[in-house]
Amino acid sequence: MRSMAIVLLATCGLFGVAHAQSTPAASSAPKFITISNNAILSSRLMGLNVQSASGKSMGKIEDVVFEGGQIIGVVLSVGEVLGSGQRYVAVDPSAISIRYAEREDKWQATMNADLEQLKSAPEFRYEGKWKR
Numbered sequence: 001m002r003s004m005a006i007v008l009l010a011t012c013g014l015f016g017v018a019h020a021q022s023t024p025a026a027s028s029a030p031k032f033i034t035i036s037n038n039a040i041l042s043s044r045l046m047g048l049n050v051q052s053a054s055g056k057s058m059g060k061i062e063d064v065v066f067e068g069g070q071i072i073g074v075v076l077s078v079g080e081v082l083g084s085g086q087r088y089v090a091v092d093p094s095a096i097s098i099r100y101a102e103r104e105d106k107w108q109a110t111m112n113a114d115l116e117q118l119k120s121a122p123e124f125r126y127e128g129k130w131k132r
Contacts, residue, residue: 050109078118089121
């Protein structure tokens with residue numbers, strides 16, 4: 001009986017930790033929205049090549065970062081363009097311009113950066129709770 005109580009308390013403690021790392025609590029009633037034609041779906045971004053304004057490859061979109069229900073960053077995989085092993089950098093979402101090119105029937109992403117800026121950017125690592 002005593003061990004069951006300990007297991008129950010430990011389980012409750014684990015749920016408390018998980019809740020502390022989640023998004024804000026959901027409202028009591030769902031709020032449904034209509035998505036406009038101008039919206040961008042994250043599923044269309046994963047793996048999208050990012051180019052500089054001059055057309056040089058800067059990397060690929062690896063992840064979209066959310067915090068508090070808001071997009072706060074985009075993780076780029078830049079190892080290939082730098083000639084190194086797998087390396088990731090996180091950038092502010094405003095640093096990347098994403099648009100749908102109707103003539104080519106595809107999504108395009110550009111950013112005003114060069115390879116030297118990518119080389120000196122802080123590395124993002126998939127560690128801890130983000131470990132893959």
